[in-house]
Amino acid sequence: xxxxxxFPVPSATTPQTCLRVSGTGLTCVDVVRAARRRVLxxxxxEALKRAGRAYEIARDSGAKRxxxxxxxxxxxxxxxxxxxDAADQHxxxxxxxxxxGSGDRLPDDVVRAGLLVRLNQLAAAGSGVHPRLLSALETAxxxxxxxxxxxxxxxxxxxxxxxxxxxxxxxxxxxxxxxSLEPVPVSPGDALAFISSxxxxxxxxxxxxxxxxxxxxxxxxxxxxxxxxLGGSPEAFSEVVHAARPHKGSLYCAAEMRRILGLDxxxxxxxxxxxxxxxxxxxxxxxxxxxxxxxxxxxxxxxINAAAENPLIDIGGEQVHHHGQFSTAYLALALDGLRAAxxxxxxxxxxxxxxxxxxDLTGLPPFLAAGPAGxxxxxxxxxxxxxxxxxxxxxxxxxxxxxxxxxxxxxxHASFSTQAARSTTSAVAAYxxxxxxxxxxxxxxxxxxxxxxxxxPVARAFAAAAERLPYVAEDHPLSSEIEQAEALIGDxxxx
Numbered sequence: 089x090x091x092x093x094x095f096p097v098p099s100a101t102t103p104q105t106c107l108r109v110s111g112t113g114l115t116c117v118d119v120v121r122a123a124r125r126r127v128l129x130x131x132x133x134e135a136l137k138r139a140g141r142a143y144e145i146a147r148d149s150g151a152k153r154x155x156x157x158x159x160x161x162x163x164x165x166x167x168x169x170x171x172x173d174a175a176d177q178h179x180x181x182x183x184x185x186x187x188x189g190s191g192d193r194l195p196d197d198v199v200r201a202g203l204l205v206r207l208n209q210l211a212a213a214g215s216g217v218h219p220r221l222l223s224a225l226e227t228a229x230x231x232x233x234x235x236x237x238x239x240x241x242x243x244x245x246x247x248x249x250x251x252x253x254x255x256x257x258x259x260x261x262x263x264x265x266x267x268s269l270e271p272v273p274v275s276p277g278d279a280l281a282f283i284s285s286x287x288x289x290x291x292x293x294x295x296x297x298x299x300x301x302x303x304x305x306x307x308x309x310x311x312x313x314x315x316x317x318l319g320g321s322p323e324a325f326s327e328v329v330h331a332a333r334p335h336k337g338s339l340y341c342a343a344e345m346r347r348i349l350g351l352d353x354x355x356x357x358x359x360x361x362x363x364x365x366x367x368x369x370x371x372x373x374x375x376x377x378x379x380x381x382x383x384x385x386x387x388x389x390x391x392i393n394a395a396a397e398n399p400l401i402d403i404g405g406e407q408v409h410h411h412g413q414f415s416t417a418y419l420a421l422a423l424d425g426l427r428a429a430x431x432x433x434x435x436x437x438x439x440x441x442x443x444x445x446x447x448d449l450t451g452l453p454p455f456l457a458a459g460p461a462g463x464x465x466x467x468x469x470x471x472x473x474x475x476x477x478x479x480x481x482x483x484x485x486x487x488x489x490x491x492x493x494x495x496x497x498x499x500x501h502a503s504f505s506t507q508a509a510r511s512t513t514s515a516v517a518a519y520x521x522x523x524x525x526x527x528x529x530x531x532x533x534x535x536x537x538x539x540x541x542x543x544x545p546v547a548r549a550f551a552a553a554a555e556r557l558p559y560v561a562e563d564h565p566l567s568s569e570i571e572q573a574e575a576l577i578g579d580x581x582x583x
Contacts, residue, residue, distance in 0.1 A: 110135045111212030116388050119294045122229065123201035131211065131226040138213035139222055142401040146216025146277055149408045156399050156410055157280030179279035183256050186283060189238030189249035193265065199234045201291030205392050206251065213403055214395025215281040224258050224272045233267030242289060243492055244416045244503035251283035284397040286416050289506045293423060294388055296512040300430065301381045303519055306580035307433065308341065310527050311370055312348040312546045314440045317533035318449055320367040321358030322351045330371060337375030348583065350544025364449070366440035373436050377429040384422040391419060416505035423508035424486040427515050431484040434522045438473045444529040445470065456532045458561035466532060468566060469525040476521035483511040483518065524573035531557055545583045552579065
């Protein structure tokens, strides 16, 4: 079997007693566990010391030279010098002016993930914020105290509104959504240093990556069930075939299909010389989605551990560097690529559903109906699947084709990675719905045909699905079954 790509992540429910935050080595799965399983977070003492040293360098540098956002305004106000008599309130003014988000409140898991990502970035000691802000974030995570953060206000050049709202909440100027902490003083240079990050966008991206990676993994099992119901040909997943064109994702996909279906060199031939594309081209279409998820994980692993604040406080050289590390083109393009590849994978799932209701392919009644002539069976599932596919097609539109020129023309590019993250979150629900419809169809077809399944994971998957999904022969509402199928899909990621 070829090497497994890194995209098949373990379940976020895997036990873990404590997560040490040091500014390095934080993984995407760590973020998911902290966001959804309330893992205890511990800030590394050495990291806190490094952050303290960065704070001292930043403070001292501001007394010697112009430092963006500390001794000056921001954006087009970069040349406006902050006078000594106004310096004490400069940070709070920046936070107040930038805490102008709107829209719905971010979900709790995204806020938790955002707090952790920002804490880890600050622990990398490039921001120059006062160490007490790191301790406050650690305490907030420990006590599950969550700020109220709006969704709207970022375009991929820094989550300015979201992080300003978090900072003002820590400072005691905004109400908490859950719990509370004692107010934390904001030093004059803390404001820009705290909000110069894309931590919240990264947080949402990590959660979406995790959920889609799990669904992509579960897709192998659902496709295997459709393969069994349709009497597919094993040649499409042959190791010899895929070694001749060895793309990493398709190699892995074909190997997974052989494993789940128990295929070996003596596997029986399928019903057809050429299967429909939903089976025959599955590795070639699904593989790019696996590779895209893998590529996104690599980008996320770098960015959640990055000291990307502008300006960067360099402890080793005791210097301040102004730069453009706030740009998130890598993230936006990786998210766009994943959604585009995901749409192709979802199209094949919808195609397999159509195959499952076609008598010429299954030998079963049209729409897998079991009632009197004219019964509709699962006909409506095609409508549901294509509705969800339409939503996914809309979500797959690339945000990176947009542009923005703001702050009096000084800031003349934006990646729109925040919008890409939102669209990817939307794609999760849509893809899950498409897979649920295929799963119902495959299980119903297998119940009607009753084939002998090999002693392989596919048989275990069918038994689990048959136990949890009701079988009602006559026409009936399918809404509850779709919900049950969506809940079941997550289990298949670990088969």
